[in-house]
Structures are given as C-alpha cells and as structure tokens.
Amino acid sequence: MSLQLDFPAVLERWPSFLGGAVLTLELAAFATVFGALFGTLAAVGRGSRSPLIAGACKVYVEAIRNTPLLVQIFLVYFGLASLGLKLSAFTVAVAALTINVGAYTAEIMRAGFEAIPRGQIEAAEGLALSRLQIYWHIILLPAIERVYPALTSQFVLLMLASSVCSQISAEELTAVANYIQSDTYRAFETYIIVAVLYIILSLVMRAGFWGLGLVLFPRRRRLGTPL
Amino acid sequence: MQQNPSSAPIVSLRDVQKSFGPLLVLDGVSFAVERGEVLALIGRSGSGKSTALRCIDRFEKVDGGEIVVCGHRVDRPDVDLRALRQDVGIVFQSYNLFPHLTIEQNITLAPCAVKGLAASQAKDLARKVLAQVGLEEKLHAYPEQLSGGQQQRAAIARSLAMQPKVMLFDEVTSALDPELTAEVLKVIEQLAADGMTMVMVTHEMGFAKGIADRIVFMHRGKVHETGPASILTSPTTPELTQFVGTGNLKS
Numbered sequence: 001m002s003l004q005l006d007f008p009a010v011l012e013r014w015p016s017f018l019g020g021a022v023l024t025l026e027l028a029a030f031a032t033v034f035g036a037l038f039g040t041l042a043a044v045g046r047g048s049r050s051p052l053i054a055g056a057c058k059v060y061v062e063a064i065r066n067t068p069l070l071v072q073i074f075l076v077y078f079g080l081a082s083l084g085l086k087l088s089a090f091t092v093a094v095a096a097l098t099i100n101v102g103a104y105t106a107e108i109m110r111a112g113f114e115a116i117p118r119g120q121i122e123a124a125e126g127l128a129l130s131r132l133q134i135y136w137h138i139i140l141l142p143a144i145e146r147v148y149p150a151l152t153s154q155f156v157l158l159m160l161a162s163s164v165c166s167q168i169s170a171e172e173l174t175a176v177a178n179y180i181q182s183d184t185y186r187a188f189e190t191y192i193i194v195a196v197l198y199i200i201l202s203l204v205m206r207a208g209f210w211g212l213g214l215v216l217f218p219r220r221r222r223l224g225t226p227l
Numbered sequence: 228m229q230q231n232p233s234s235a236p237i238v239s240l241r242d243v244q245k246s247f248g249p250l251l252v253l254d255g256v257s258f259a260v261e262r263g264e265v266l267a268l269i270g271r272s273g274s275g276k277s278t279a280l281r282c283i284d285r286f287e288k289v290d291g292g293e294i295v296v297c298g299h300r301v302d303r304p305d306v307d308l309r310a311l312r313q314d315v316g317i318v319f320q321s322y323n324l325f326p327h328l329t330i331e332q333n334i335t336l337a338p339c340a341v342k343g344l345a346a347s348q349a350k351d352l353a354r355k356v357l358a359q360v361g362l363e364e365k366l367h368a369y370p371e372q373l374s375g376g377q378q379q380r381a382a383i384a385r386s387l388a389m390q391p392k393v394m395l396f397d398e399v400t401s402a403l404d405p406e407l408t409a410e411v412l413k414v415i416e417q418l419a420a421d422g423m424t425m426v427m428v429t430h431e432m433g434f435a436k437g438i439a440d441r442i443v444f445m446h447r448g449k450v451h452e453t454g455p456a457s458i459l460t461s462p463t464t465p466e467l468t469q470f471v472g473t474g475n476l477k478s
Binding site for chain 1: 284286308309310312313315316317319321323324325326327336337340341369371372382385386389
C-alpha cells in the first residue's frame with residue numbers, strides 16, 4: 001500500500017481556501033454575536049413570570065436542541081424561500097446558526113443566572129435598583145463569568161458546525177473544499193488542509209475569547225484568577 | 228404620607244401576621260421605632276425576629292396587619308418599593324457585596340443608577356462614606372480582597388451612600404470572629420451616636436445592652452417582652468430570664 005500525497009497541487013488554490021476560511025469566521029462571528037444576545041434574552045424569558053413567555057422560550061430551546069442543525073438550516077432556507085423572501089445563502093446561514101446557538105446559549109446562561117446567590121439580588125433590591133438594573137449591573141456579568149468556558153466552547157463548536165452550511169451553498173470553508181477536491185481529485189490532501197485550517201480558526205477564536213475575557217472581567221485580570 | 232412626619236414613628240408594625248406555609252412565624256407583632264431610636268430585636272433562632280425585620284423592607288410580604296415605614300404603607304400591595312427602599316437601608320449577615328465590582332463601584336452604583344447622581348459626585352460620596360467606616364484606603368479593592376469585617380463595613384458604607392432614613396441590620400456580625408465583630412460594632416455605635424435610626428437583629432447581648440434605646444424580645448412569633456436595655460439585666464418574663472441566662476452577657 002502506498003500513499004502518495006500531492007499538496008502543491010491543492011495548495012495552489014490557497015486564495016479559495018483563504019476566502020472560505022474568512023467566510024467561515026464571518027459566519028461564526030455574526031452567529032456568535034446575534035446568538036449570544038438572542039440566547040441571553042431567551043434565558044431571561046425562561047425565568048419570566050408570564051407563563052406564555054416562559055413557555056415559548058422553553059419550546060424554542062427544546063425544539064432546537066432536539067433537531068439536527070442541518071434540518072434547521074433547510075427549514076430556514078426553504079421556509080424563507082416559500083415565504084417569498086429571497087435572501088443570500090450567507091444571510092440564511094447566519095440566521096439558522098443564530099437560532100441554533102441561541103438555544104444552547106439560553107441553557108448555558110440559565111445555569112449562570114441560577115448560580116447567582118439570592119443575597120446578591122436582595123442586596124440590589126435593598127438599594128432600590130429596578131429589575132432591569134439588577135439584571136444589567138448585578139446578574140449579567142457574574143453570570144457570564146461563571147459560564148464563560150462553557151459559553152465560549154459552544155461558540156467554537158458553532159464555528160465547526162457551520163461546515164454544514166456548505167449544503168445550502170454558502171461559500172464557507174467546507175464548501176470551498178468540496179469544489180477543490182472535485183476539481184483536483186485530491187480529496188485527502190484537501191481535507192487535511194481544511195482540517196488544519198479549522199484548527200487554526202478554533203485557536204483564533206479561543207484567543208479572541210481569552211482577550212475578551214480580560215476586558216469583560218477586570219477583577220480576574222487584577223487578581224490573576226484564571227477563568 | 229403621615230400628617231405630621233416629624234412626630235410620627237419612622238417604622239411602625241401593628242398586629243403583623245406572617246406564615247410560611249403552615250408555619251405561623253409572626254403572630255400579631257407590634258412595635259414602633261421613633262426617629263433617632265435604636266431598637267434591638269432579640270430572641271432565639273426561629274422566634275421570628277429576622278422575618279419581622281425583613282417585613283419592614285418588604286423582603287417578606289405580610290399576611291395581615293399594618294406596617295408603615297417613613298410614610299410608606301408597606302403592607303399594601305401597591306407600595307412603591309423603590310421609594311421605600313430609598314428610605315430604608317439594609318445590611319445582611321452575608322455582606323452581599325457585588326463581587327465583580329470594586330468597593331467604590333459597589334457604593335456608587337445605586338446613587339448613580341437610582342438617584343441619578345453624577346459620577347464625580349458619587350465618587351466623592353463613596354470617599355465620604357468609606358471614611359465613616361474607616362476604609363478609605365480600600366476604595367479600589369475588590370470585595371474578595373477584604374476581610375469579613377471590612378466587607379461588612381463596606382456593605383454598611385454602601386447602604387449609607389443612599390442616605391437612608393432608617394437602617395436595618397440583620398445579624399450583621401454573626402459570620403465574624405470576635406475581633407472583626409468588634410470593628411463592625413464600633414461603626415454601628417458611631418452611627419447611633421450620629422443619630423441614625425436603626426433596627427437591628429442581633430445575638431450580641433452585650434452590644435444590644437450598650438447601644439439599644441429599646442429591646443424587643445421575640446418568642447414564638449410574638450413580642451414577648453419589650454422595654455429599655457435594662458430589661459436584659461432584670462427581665463420580668465421567665466422566657467427572657469432563661470434567654471439572657473443562657474447567653475453570656477458581655478458588657
């Protein structure tokens with residue numbers, strides 16, 4: 001058995017790889033930002049006194065966590081199309097990924113909210129802060145701080161999972177790889193390079209989250225406590 | 228509002244009832260606190276003293292009776308909670324400083340967010356109240372860098388910054404060793420000397436005797452005996468006699 005690898009034949013397509021990697025990162029960045037906001041709102045909603053809001057948030061979270069991402073992407077893709085909305089593959093991909101990661105974010109953030117001691121909220125109430133002010137000043141950052149590793153891992157997973165967006169021909173890294181390997185007949189080399197690029201993207205994201213953590217949690221920085 | 232706020236009590240409870248499920252915790256509790264008065268709520272664990280205190284700031288809703296605090300009808304469902312809590316400061320056993328904020332941010336948060344104070348004014352205020360509790364040098368520290376006694380003093384300073392008309396202390400030294408307890412009690416003594424109206428739940432009998440204008444001894448959800456601090460040394464009911472007899476009465 002002999003294995004012959006011809007990387008140069010594949011590597012000469014580096015601009016395509018780079019373009020795909022950048023698009024993957026863009027997909028992940030948009031979906032992370034929107035998904036974090038959306039998921040946090042859903043987590044707040046699950047704690048709502050209104051059974052309607054709490055129930056709707058629960059249904060959303062459970063529906064997403066119990067269906068495959070690819071099916072969700074198709075649902076958004078064909079669903080929007082049948083409503084007559086003509087959106088780019090990129091927009092559809094961001095929307096589907098946002099809806100997906102939002103559900104996982106909601107569960108993680110809910111754990112963070114529940115970990116805030118009751119005494120913190122009572123102290124804030126005792127100082128006459130409003131409910132909104134308490135969420136904003138007292139609960140949100142410490143909750144994020146508690147679940148930061150789980151939360152950021154979820155966003156990295158999202159970036160990796162975005163490879164299924166190749167199915168709706170969003171020109172992200174995996175889609176690019178599919179073209180290149182069918183062009184060059186060098187499938188193994190192509191996917192080795194793609195795998196390495198995904199690892200690099202993961203490392204870039206993790207470094208980004210580490211840096212963001214330094215900004216978000218100045219106490220950790222001052223006291224040198226690791227996250 | 229009261230007709231004559233200068234002479235009305237700052238806090239008054241009349242026939243307050245409160246149950247947790249089947250457990251009757253407050254069974255017709257009545258007492259009043261005048262302006263500038265220091266009232267100590269004492270009694271065994273489970274006697275209802277902490278619940279009575281928490282009802283004043285509406286951390287517990289009462290089932291019956293009337294509570295008036297600085298003119299606010301606390302027993303009514305439509306009480307303006309935020310207005311009430313601007314008039315009432317509360318300090319807890321577990322300090323409850325906000326761990327992600329510096330001491331200065333802990334103190335300036337509410338004056339800025341609730342009263343709309345400018346940041347620079349709030350910072351001046353933070354320095355002032357920290358000086359009152361002897362912690363000026365901890366302005367930029369985080370809570371976890373402080374000892375328990377310092378954290379509790381910072382929590383007192385945080386309450387003071389809202390310039391409350393009455394301060395509630397819920398067993399504020401129960402988590403502290405005797406030395407740290409002493410430094411916190413010293414701060415409370417100074418507040419009393421400055422004329423602050425205070426209601427405190429405490430197990431420090433010696434301290435209660437030294438500082439309180441009036442003692443309310445609670446037993447089984449009722450005010451069992453009340454009077455000046457001297458009732459601790461010459462109690463009239465057997466329950467209070469037993470209670471002060473079991474504790475070591477430090478002076």
